[in-house]
Amino acid sequence: MRKKEKKGFWIQIVFIALMLVVWETAARLRLFGPRSEIIFPPLEAIGRAFVLNFAKGYGGVSLWRYIGNSMKLLGEGLLIGIILALILSGACMVSVSFRRIYSLVIAVMDLLPGVAMLPVVIIIFGISPGVIVFLVVHSVLWPMSRNVLDGFLAVPRIYVEAGKNIGLRGISLLLGVYLPASVTYVISGLKVGWARAWRGLISAEMIFGIASCPGIGLYINQMRVNLNNAEMYATLLVIIIIGLIVQYGILVPIENRTVKKWGMSR
Amino acid sequence: MTEKQNCILRIDNLIKIFDDAETEDTILKGLNLTVQRGEFMCILGPSGCGKTTFLRCIAGFEEFDGQIYVDGHKCSVPGTDRIMVFQDFNQLFPWKTVEQNIQYPLKLQGLRDKDELRRISEESLIKVKLQGYERYYPHQLSGGMKQRVAIAKALALKPALILMDEPFAALDAMTRSELQEEVLRISEQEGSTVIFVTHNIEEAITLGTRILVFQKGGQVVFDEKNPIKRPVTPLAENYGAIWEKLHRALHSEDGG
Numbered sequence: 001m002r003k004k005e006k007k008g009f010w011i012q013i014v015f016i017a018l019m020l021v022v023w024e025t026a027a028r029l030r031l032f033g034p035r036s037e038i039i040f041p042p043l044e045a046i047g048r049a050f051v052l053n054f055a056k057g058y059g060g061v062s063l064w065r066y067i068g069n070s071m072k073l074l075g076e077g078l079l080i081g082i083i084l085a086l087i088l089s090g091a092c093m094v095s096v097s098f099r100r101i102y103s104l105v106i107a108v109m110d111l112l113p114g115v116a117m118l119p120v121v122i123i124i125f126g127i128s129p130g131v132i133v134f135l136v137v138h139s140v141l142w143p144m145s146r147n148v149l150d151g152f153l154a155v156p157r158i159y160v161e162a163g164k165n166i167g168l169r170g171i172s173l174l175l176g177v178y179l180p181a182s183v184t185y186v187i188s189g190l191k192v193g194w195a196r197a198w199r200g201l202i203s204a205e206m207i208f209g210i211a212s213c214p215g216i217g218l219y220i221n222q223m224r225v226n227l228n229n230a231e232m233y234a235t236l237l238v239i240i241i242i243g244l245i246v247q248y249g250i251l252v253p254i255e256n257r258t259v260k261k262w263g264m265s266r
Numbered sequence: 267m268t269e270k271q272n273c274i275l276r277i278d279n280l281i282k283i284f285d286d287a288e289t290e291d292t293i294l295k296g297l298n299l300t301v302q303r304g305e306f307m308c309i310l311g312p313s314g315c316g317k318t319t320f321l322r323c324i325a326g327f328e329e330f331d332g333q334i335y336v337d338g339h340k341c342s343v344p345g346t347d348r349i350m351v352f353q354d355f356n357q358l359f360p361w362k363t364v365e366q367n368i369q370y371p372l373k374l375q376g377l378r379d380k381d382e383l384r385r386i387s388e389e390s391l392i393k394v395k396l397q398g399y400e401r402y403y404p405h406q407l408s409g410g411m412k413q414r415v416a417i418a419k420a421l422a423l424k425p426a427l428i429l430m431d432e433p434f435a436a437l438d439a440m441t442r443s444e445l446q447e448e449v450l451r452i453s454e455q456e457g458s459t460v461i462f463v464t465h466n467i468e469e470a471i472t473l474g475t476r477i478l479v480f481q482k483g484g485q486v487v488f489d490e491k492n493p494i495k496r497p498v499t500p501l502a503e504n505y506g507a508i509w510e511k512l513h514r515a516l517h518s519e520d521g522g
Contacts, residue, residue, distance in 0.1 A: 164343075166349075166371035167345070
């Protein structure tokens, strides 16, 4: 097993190195003529831009500030979305009528891209960070609810009965049995929800950046407007890196400490 | 002590009907029964006779008509005075360690003292010979060990009644006889009252101080004290006779 994993890791490294070589070759050969510098800036330029993004930033504001703003709004939205999803899915276990209605709401709302609601949301919230938080909540709430509800409904009857037998009722049964028993589902909801929220956040920031609370999306857009494409690519790298950090620094450890440790997933 | 004071479970006219939209199935047709404190009552019966449903009604997992009194109190919902040990190995919460599985119900009852909790869980694990496994998660245990923990969990709560629904049916023969011995020893030491559902005649004779046979509709066709002194072995006097009687009672509806 270990050996196989190691081999897989090296294959991935070789693949990445190969891609970088292809990129650099395309840049050196100026494959796209005069536009080549914009489409394929040399790796060195991207690397320098990566450092400059943080050191100098744009208009005297470092990329750190942009990242900080984005992460703050993302964090607020995720927190609200996750808590709402848990409360509403929990309510579904109490009332069957509510479950019917909420399932319908999930099915409908999940199809609506957050960005498509921007015009309305802007009218409600004005051009304020609230819009971004709303969009993040929208992206995480529905997939998370769908997963949590599926998880609750899939809890084996024996856990519920064992829970009732030792005196759990209502909310204590929900928190003491339903929630831990469906952690697998909650985590997969988190994965989907977080990825959607992250993308939704960047799109929204790109479509309309808020000067009072500038985020990563706005930064990319500013780079685009100024044709600083090396900086733009460098920022895309930052987006990927943040995504990887959340995946491997937060979600995977959560998984290892719960379902893996409890033998509920391989 | 008079007979009445000694009675821990009284069941009056217990009726259970499973009511699907199309079919109406009467599982228990007016069952009356009393169980004395300290009795180890084994219930034998063919599948579908209602023995599990009977146990589930006592546990409060099913709605029913009629009355069930435990220690003089009327019961209709689950409670910690009647702890169920299921056949399914997965009755322990996988997200809690062995120790936490035992302590959690006690915490719910308001016991907060950590030393006391540890003392109780250690004590009940010693009773089922699982000391040293406190920190294990259920998925790290074998089926037999999980059943031991389930029994330890029940013991820690000191319930009026321990309800066991074929707890050893899915175990291999060797582990089963080992666990039978443990349960026998524990129930004698603790003076627990146990209602034990099984479809295995030998198991009923080995464990029960009183043996019942159910037939369709929860009809009690056999109800006698076990005449064989413990520990029961197949060589004991009367073993063959009681086996024969139970076998006949079990197959009384076969028309043979």
